[in-house]
Amino acid sequence: MTVQHVDIQDPEDVGQRIDNFLLRTLKGVPRQYVYRILRRGEVRVNGGRIKASYRMKLHDTVRIPPTRSRQDLPVEYSADIEETLKASVIFEDADFLVLNKPAGIAVHGGSSIRSGVVEILRDVYANPRLELVHRLDRDTSGCLALAKKRSALQVAQAAFRERRVKKIYELYVHGHWPQSNRVVQLKLERYETAWGERRVRVSAAGAQARTDFEVLERAGDRATRLQATLHTGRTHQIRVHTSASGHGIMGDDKYAAAQPEHQQPENTCNGVGRMENIPRLCLHARKLTIPLGADALRVVAPVEASMAQFWASCVADDVPAQGPEKPRGGNQR
Known part of the structure; x- marks a missing residue:
């Protein structure tokens, strides 16, 4: 998986904490991993480092580093x-x-x-x-x-x-x-x-x-x-x-x-x-x-x-x- 750049355009995302946004976006990725990439500065908003408590604004650009999880696998059901x-x-x-x-x-x-x-x-x-x-x-x-x-x-x-x-x-x-x-x-x-x-x-x-x-x-x-x-x-x-x-x-x-x-x-x-x-x-x-x-x-x-x-x-x-x-x-x- 490559680096993702997500533009915040949906009003539903505005005001949400970045950690909660990542947990929803990166479904299947362990919580510990999400907080680790935040602490290390691998997640950036508008090119800058942010804390887990940062609340997103309209037109923010979120950089998400490469990750792989269950979500990347196809959902299988009969x-x-x-x-x-x-x-x-x-x-x-x-x-x-x-x-x-x-x-x-x-x-x-x-x-x-x-x-x-x-x-x-x-x-x-x-x-x-x-x-x-x-x-x-x-x-x-x-x-x-x-x-x-x-x-x-x-x-x-x-x-x-x-x-x-x-x-x-x-x-x-x-x-x-x-x-x-x-x-x-x-x-x-x-x-x-x-x-x-x-x-x-x-x-x-x-x-x-x-x-x-x-x-x-x-x-x-x-x-x-x-x-x-x-x-x-x-x-x-x-x-x-x-x-x-x-x-x-x-x-x-x-x-x-x-x-x-x-x-x-x-x-x-x-x-x-x-x-x-x-x-x-x-x-x-x-x-x-x-x-x-x-x-x-x-x-x-x-x-x-x-x-x-x-x-x-x-x-x-x-x-x-x-x-x-x-x-x-x-x-x-």
């Missing part, structure tokens, strides 16, 4: 994945695109995954400015918002930082979740296992985390369908909070399987609740509300068919469900 993601769009306007993300698809590429949702959709929609507003775990389905331009991204991310966003999940857990267990406030910290895997655990040294739970339905004493409302957005928060409460999420082979042996059900849902028979992680981001000034982005994503069918099999031999959920609305802004 026609089936393209159609699946297109069919998953539940809301779109000039600023945002929202998917009912299928379980099993990563939201972005990484060391072992070249392309995720955002890389594929940038290619499909021919929009390199498309950015994730937030993230979902690979195995979690449901509402995933992307911004089509920087101004929209800034407003949405500000709402997340200020904790004004409302996120509601639906999940199925092992056992009889106590009706009284409505609020879980356990501090969470990230750590690395002996084999190098990043995980999260309850720790007094961790960050504050709160999840509110509501029982929606029961399959006897074998399983419970819950609604979870996040007040903080820690990594794997719901998964760790449920596991620490003694009722791990069905299909969670990372945290539910780590529960004490006496808490692990031998035979839930007439056998189909055993770990090897659960079709997926039973966690779904059902509702997302993002305040946008005087307006708001409100979306509801129906639970994926395989997850809903699995729950139906759990309650098939039981009495009618207790406390049915109220009818759900549509998507709007």
Whole structure:
């Protein structure tokens, strides 16, 4: 790759910090590398050295040294994945695109995954400015918002930082979740296992985390369908909070399987609740509300068919469900 000279002509770029501009422009390049070339003066604006905090002006010329990253490789995906993601769009306007993300698809590429949702959709929609507003775990389905331009991204991310966003999940857990267990406030910290895997655990040294739970339905004493409302957005928060409460999420082979042996059900849902028979992680981001000034982005994503069918099999031999959920609305802004 040769030296690039980028003329700042788009009003969306004016006022943006140079480090953030480079991180967006050089997708796939490590953050450490971006800050190293800034410190060394290899990045120049109008021929002069600048700091990482420099904010770009209209008609600036940015010199970017030769770099190579995943972004230089072609985005690879199948026609089936393209159609699946297109069919998953539940809301779109000039600023945002929202998917009912299928379980099993990563939201972005990484060391072992070249392309995720955002890389594929940038290619499909021919929009390199498309950015994730937030993230979902690979195995979690449901509402995933992307911004089509920087101004929209800034407003949405500000709402997340200020904790004004409302996120509601639906999940199925092992056992009889106590009706009284409505609020879980356990501090969470990230750590690395002996084999190098990043995980999260309850720790007094961790960050504050709160999840509110509501029982929606029961399959006897074998399983419970819950609604979870996040007040903080820690990594794997719901998964760790449920596991620490003694009722791990069905299909969670990372945290539910780590529960004490006496808490692990031998035979839930007439056998189909055993770990090897659960079709997926039973966690779904059902509702997302993002305040946008005087307006708001409100979306509801129906639970994926395989997850809903699995729950139906759990309650098939039981009495009618207790406390049915109220009818759900549509998507709007």
